[in-house]
Amino acid sequence: MRIAVVGAGALGLYYGAVLQKSGNDVYFLLRSDYTAINAEGLTVYSVNGDFHLPKVKSFRSPSEIGTVDLVVVGLKTFANSSYAELITPLVGNKTQILTLQNGLGNEESLAALFGKEKILGGVAYLCSIREKPGEVRHLGEGRILLGEYSKIDSTRTEEIASRFRAAGVECRSVSDLKRARWEKLVWNIPFNGLCALMLKSVDSFLKFEPTRRLIREIMEEVITAANTQCLLKEIPLSLAEKMVASSSNLGQYKPSMLIDRLKDRPLELEAIFGIPLQIAAEKGIQMPRVQQIFALLQLTETD
């Protein structure tokens, strides 16, 4: 299967690498890592075992790649305005486009450009960081919940899921992609938001009772908003307490938005805050704590 990876950061490089290692024909669209990977290949330091791919098909322009069977999108969402430019040359009649990006709105934007029947979404739970060019460190997790954006074609979803599983990635298809996206937001909104705002890692908020309670309250706001979104099955409010408890194991974990902030990159504010707030407001739901974090993070981006 010809697979193109667009947005080859810590996530795209990791999944692309394991897909190539397990026998897929993977094409990497690269920018900053191009020279290093083209010359020396790609190295993955992983909790599941390190490996090196000496030969990696690396490209600087999507037209050199041409059409593929599957596009895996790992772009930071603030780069979504590049969808058309980066993805169009890769798309033929039968191409499927899988976005593994954060937050909401990605499938919608891709569908508007390429047709909704082509679009799949994957909610990736992955801890990985890009170190030097050509090197990725996989710190833990990695599972993907895979779902169709519009039509339910469990055959094709299952086919892609099994391809990820063959690459050693825990992957299952879900019938309600929207629910899976919101479930991840229940975690991402408080932790990405507050960690980036306060420049602190996850444990700082959990070991201090007032902020531990705050995290749970923010999660409850998000769950309440999620449950107005016509999910196939409601998300129980008790997920908040469960997530808070299970996050206590994460130690000094830095969510991606904190890493973006520390590296002076733009933040994924629209996908993780702006669009969820807007979608909730359309159902008459306010998320005052979430709105406040969003406004303050937006302010920091004006500096």
Add this chain to the structure above:
Amino acid sequence: MRIAVVGAGALGLYYGAVLQKSGNDVYFLLRSDYTAINAEGLTVYSVNGDFHLPKVKSFRSPSEIGTVDLVVVGLKTFANSSYAELITPLVGNKTQILTLQNGLGNEESLAALFGKEKILGGVAYLCSIREKPGEVRHLGEGRILLGEYSKIDSTRTEEIASRFRAAGVECRSVSDLKRARWEKLVWNIPFNGLCALMLKSVDSFLKFEPTRRLIREIMEEVITAANTQCLLKEIPLSLAEKMVASSSNLGQYKPSMLIDRLKDRPLELEAIFGIPLQIAAEKGIQMPRVQQIFALLQLTETD
């Protein structure tokens, strides 16, 4: 009138100085400024005209002062646990105690120690900073709303108010001290809180639409809570918009909590956040945005 000033920071020194200048017998309880003021007196650089008091009655211990007619309390509220030690030696049968401190809870604590009939409260709108020891800069405003904590004795309130007016301070007595305190909180909670949290001055929040709206929403939370507190007259929600508009003139103004933070002093969190939140909760009112700011500021104090 023998007046003792306890808590001689930017506020206590300023009001003590103008009261002495207008002929009152003022006793300053000093710590860090003692040496400078004892040797060289007290200088006020004021928008109303600079002046110097070459002789200032300065003391390091309240027992050297003895009982007075009026104690003016200007302590930072995080030092309220020193009330008994600092004030008891000053209090005789007829002593009145006027707290000009920030936030809620000060009158209650003083009343518990010295009897509620002795207590008055003043809501001070003053922009002043302490510069070098022995020097205060009065940047603007200064008016005081003066009220009784328990009994309504307009004679004595009016007597003290006229003493302040004789010292050039705009001062009027109010029948509802609680309402005046909450009105000041409508401003203090968002601006002190967010400025200290984000290390930014007032204008940063007002010139950016999402945070300007946030400020107004926080103010509306506080007004809603205030109006459950059996005020003689409700505070209209429209005060929020009015305050936001009038604050636009303040420019790069730094609220006291931001100054405290920049000087690495403790923050007045209990008086401005903790107690108002608790009092509102007792009436079944949540202030989610206020609660969030409080939790995050508390977290910063654990560093």
